[in-house]
Amino acid sequence: MPDTFLLFALIDLKPYLSFGYIVFVIITIAVIIHDKRDPVKALSWIIVISLLPVVGFIFYIVFGRNHRKQKLFSRKELSDLEQIDTLSRQQIYEINNAAVLHKPEISDNRDIITLLLNSNKALLTVHNRVKLLNDGTETFDEIRKALWSASSSIHLEYYIIEDDPLGREIADILIAKAQQGVEVRLIYDDVGSWGLGRKYIGRLRKAGVRVECFMQVVFPWLTSHVNYRNHRKILVVDGKIGFTGGINIAQRYVTGTKMGPWRDTHLRLEGEAVGMLQIVFIADWFFVSKQLLNDYPKYLPKTHVKEETMIQIATSGPDSDWASIMQAFFSAITHAQHHIYISSPYFLPNEAILTAVKVAALSGIDVRIMIPSRSDSKVVYWASRSYIGELIDANVKVYLYRRGFNHSKLIMIDGQFSSVGTANMDIRSFEDNFEVSALLYDRKITQELEAEFLHDLDQSRMVTRDYWESRPALHSFYEALSRLFSPLL
Structure with missing residues (x-):
């Protein structure tokens, strides 16, 4: 028995451990790549696992797997x-029938309504x-x-x-x-x-x-x-x-x-x-x-x-084939003609929403985004602020709400479309959480929401270029570091 212990003592295990480490990382990265997820999110996980293989792997098991593709739960069981x-298919036919397009609530938002009927079976309710x-x-x-x-x-x-x-x-x-x-x-x-x-x-x-x-x-x-x-x-x-x-x-x-x-x-x-x-x-x-x-x-x-107040109740989550709420927001933003108002306590958009917002502002649309000046999550706070500079560069007006904590999750467009619900303007709400939103195709309600939004702007500070560039350099470091983890938050 002592000879056995002596034999192990003489063997240098470092090469084997190094080899095992490399194989472990490669296999895990291969699994992430095979998942065909968003490249930015995939790259974030690859960096985490490469730097922290064991901890990173555990975090990936807990936070990283794509349950939308694994069909964690399907409403098809019901x-x-x-x-x-059947009703959603019928409504798609009716909405695309010229006979009903005289209603401005439908004609102005036909693309969004049809999108949600196809992707989410979200029936359009009228009364x-x-x-x-x-x-x-x-x-x-x-x-x-x-x-x-x-x-x-x-x-x-x-x-x-x-x-x-x-x-x-x-x-x-x-x-x-x-x-x-x-x-x-x-x-x-x-x-x-x-x-x-x-x-x-x-x-x-x-x-x-x-x-x-x-x-x-x-x-x-x-x-x-x-x-x-x-x-x-x-x-x-x-x-x-x-x-x-x-x-x-x-x-x-x-x-x-x-x-x-x-x-x-x-x-x-x-x-x-x-x-x-x-x-x-x-x-x-x-x-x-x-x-x-x-x-x-x-x-x-x-x-x-x-x-008559037209509403679609839309849901999203790992139980659905499509990120329906995010898709509805994207469609609404890209069809805006005059203004876009967004209020979100956590602003960590995916690339599609971020690009849509910046393109709208660069195209002359009045885009205003309100986020809290303080947050209940430090990492999310810094990650949210990391987007401010590029938003300002794209002519987006960014406001920091200062009268307490604004937890409202709102989007209002052109005084005729709005959404009130549980989904934040962040990747977690778009992809991971089970969410629900009421999409309202109604001028009266939307304009009431816009009036409240503009009132909240009076309690906010608009972020100017001078103000933003004068912030401490350490803040910029916190933002950049937190931004790396934003797809994982």
Whole structure:
């Protein structure tokens, strides 16, 4: 036995370890290349793995794999909702029929509408009533009223639910309604709601609320599920009232944080669009519970709303073949004629969106982008700022919102098209997260949103060339370093 140990001691293992290191890196890089992902993102992963092979490989397993191609989840499993496909094909025919093109809402946005019908089966709804909610106080006042009015069902789906005063108040209402015989279902995201304890969930379940966790993460560093999160915010009451937008269930959305007041935008909907939100929830409920609500027609009551506000509810995520929300934004930006207003708390666009924005501004379109002057994520903060210089070079007007933290996720174009939803203007929202957005083809609502946006600009600082070039050199280094990781954030 001692001779054996002596033999190993005499062998120089370094060449073998070096060879193994090289083989490991080459195989991992080959897998990334074979995935045929975006070259910039692929190159970022190759650099990380080459410099930090073991850690980089673990990060790639957790954050890097392309689940859109692996079909993590497909809505095609929901055969009972196959009529959505039939209806979308019918709408494509009708929209391309000259008889309906006299409606400016359709003729001005036919490309976007058709795109979402083809890529997302996002039906165009006509009869809707919309109320804009411009902060957490307005939003939760309306949510409380809607929840207390529930008589048959309450369906909630949120990225963040916190066990704080507001979170407990919402739980109390859900418990009270469940005890009254209302069907209450709740989906929460395991990463976004990381601090939501068993006690909170146990109270709900004990009272009859059906609670499901979206893709539970038991061992965060051993699963890629941690990277693919349900970032949607959906509430549907009795199939008649719906809510979506940027606001989660947490006290800070009402009272603010150390950064100051929390600025956000949400929608209260009535009409046909609520049915589309309900279908999104039904599909997600099937995903998390493996239970299809076979009696789903009762959750889709006929609407009595007569007003006309055209809306498409679009979704995106690893469950879909296409990055539908990003594609809709790209189409809208490239068709702009006069102005483009964008508000996003995290601005880390992919190359397509960045190019579209710069080309629009260079073509004479008035492009204004508002991002927070402070952020809840340091890396994202510096990475977002790394785009400012080239945006200014392309004549884009960039504003830093200074009155607290602006979390609104908005795009408004030419006073006639707008989007309010959960998707940030970043790669994660475009590719990795499960998102939902309401695309509105309506001048009145869009102009209301634009008025709020312009008011927010009064609380912002426009970034001038002199101001930008005078920033500390160290800031430029932070931006450049963070920019390298932007495709991975």
